Amino acid sequence: MRAVLVVNPHATSTTGRRRDLLAHALASELRLAVEQTNGRGHASELAARATEAGADLVVVHGGDGTVNEVVNGIMKAGTGTRPMIAVVPGGSTNVFARALGVDPDPTGATEQILEALAERRLPRRISLGLADDRYFTFNAGLGLDAEVVHAVEEVRGSGRAISNSLHVRKTLRHYLTGHGRTARLTLELPGREPIPGVHLAFVSNVDPWTYWEKRAIRTNPGTTADGGLGVFALTSMKVPTVARVVGQLLRSGEAPPRAGALIREDDVPSAHVRCSEPVGLQVDGDYLGTRSEVRFRSVPGALGLFGPPAETDTPAAGD
Numbered sequence: 313m314r315a316v317l318v319v320n321p322h323a324t325s326t327t328g329r330r331r332d333l334l335a336h337a338l339a340s341e342l343r344l345a346v347e348q349t350n351g352r353g354h355a356s357e358l359a360a361r362a363t364e365a366g367a368d369l370v371v372v373h374g375g376d377g378t379v380n381e382v383v384n385g386i387m388k389a390g391t392g393t394r395p396m397i398a399v400v401p402g403g404s405t406n407v408f409a410r411a412l413g414v415d416p417d418p419t420g421a422t423e424q425i426l427e428a429l430a431e432r433r434l435p436r437r438i439s440l441g442l443a444d445d446r447y448f449t450f451n452a453g454l455g456l457d458a459e460v461v462h463a464v465e466e467v468r469g470s471g472r473a474i475s476n477s478l479h480v481r482k483t484l485r486h487y488l489t490g491h492g493r494t495a496r497l498t499l500e501l502p503g504r505e506p507i508p509g510v511h512l513a514f515v516s517n518v519d520p521w522t523y524w525e526k527r528a529i530r531t532n533p534g535t536t537a538d539g540g541l542g543v544f545a546l547t548s549m550k551v552p553t554v555a556r557v558v559g560q561l562l563r564s565g566e567a568p569p570r571a572g573a574l575i576r577e578d579d580v581p582s583a584h585v586r587c588s589e590p591v592g593l594q595v596d597g598d599y600l601g602t603r604s605e606v607r608f609r610s611v612p613g614a615l616g617l618f619g620p621p622a623e624t625d626t627p628a629a630g631d
């Protein structure tokens with residue numbers, strides 16, 4: 313099997329030593345080429361080139377941003393049969409990998425790939441989300457979360473470390489200063505009347521939406537990587553509503569969050585959001601700037617994920 317290992321040396325938890333160990337372990341079973349990214353967008357180029365050259369597998373060692381770039385590179389490659397992907401987590405949160413049952417520990421994830429090779433396991437076909445022309449693996453969002461992603465990216469760009477508490481501070485600041493308080497969105501879902509007066513809209517490709525440390529934050533527990541998209545949108549940003557929904561998300565288990573101002577759908581094929589004025593869009597934690605409208609679509613069975621057994625993607629709440 314021909315494989316390319318794409319490593320982001322700048323992701324939060326990748327190291328040269330780990331890259332070498334991973335490459336050594338994989339090279340014993342695969343015809344492996346190792347590529348390091350040199351900046352934003354390079355992982356996409358490497359993945360597109362691997363696809364066009366007929367690689368069977370692209371192994372990503374990096375965070376969610378690198379996984380997203382690789383997936384977009386594969387999906388948008390000019391020619392070639394799409395290779396499978398495998399992930400060895402090297403980022404800070406690694407939402408996609410964890411949601412799909414990849415071992416969060418890089419050594420464990422490498423073992424999963426080697427086991428899958430030894431067992432000649434078939435890849436799991438997974439759906440992807442598409443936000444206009446950008447594929448996403450775990451979530452996209454318009455409004456408050458995009459503005460928080462943008463603010464956190466600016467901190468990271470200045471060379472400072474990012475943390476969960478920074479995310480909380482930025483979220484509170486944006487909420488309290490009124491960002492996201494104006495209902496600028498109209499949400500259109502298949503078979504429903506357009507819903508005006510929406511403040512923020514999260515669209516998920518998998519469950520959970522994200523993780524807080526080890527805790528899964530589940531906006532759409534009924535959304536799976538085998539099905540359509542999950543939609544989670546708020547028509548009120550009043551303190552009691554937000555406090556209630558955030559409380560439910562932090563306690564999240566199997567029961568989906570509920571509130572009068574909460575629109576929640578699982579397994580929808582598409583969603584269309586129109587904005588009365590441009591609103592920030594984030595895709596897999598990458599801020600893409602502002603948009604006046606976004607069409608979201610599920611792309612069923614788009615890619616093969618190699619490594620973890622299919623049954624391991626049930627996120628434990630608060631484990």
Ligand SMILES: Nc1ncnc2c1ncn2[C@@H]1O[C@H](COP(=O)(O)OP(=O)(O)OP(=O)(O)O)[C@@H](O)[C@H]1O
Nearest residue numbers: 323324349350352374375376377378403404405406
């Ligand atoms: N050589 C490089 N130098 C600087 N930045 C890079 C390099 N290669 C890739 N990048 C960029 O680094 C960004 C972050 O990478 P990635 O998501 O892999 O790690 P992370 O941010 O630590 O993980 P997470 O997304 O889980 O927090 C990506 O958007 C990517 O474009």
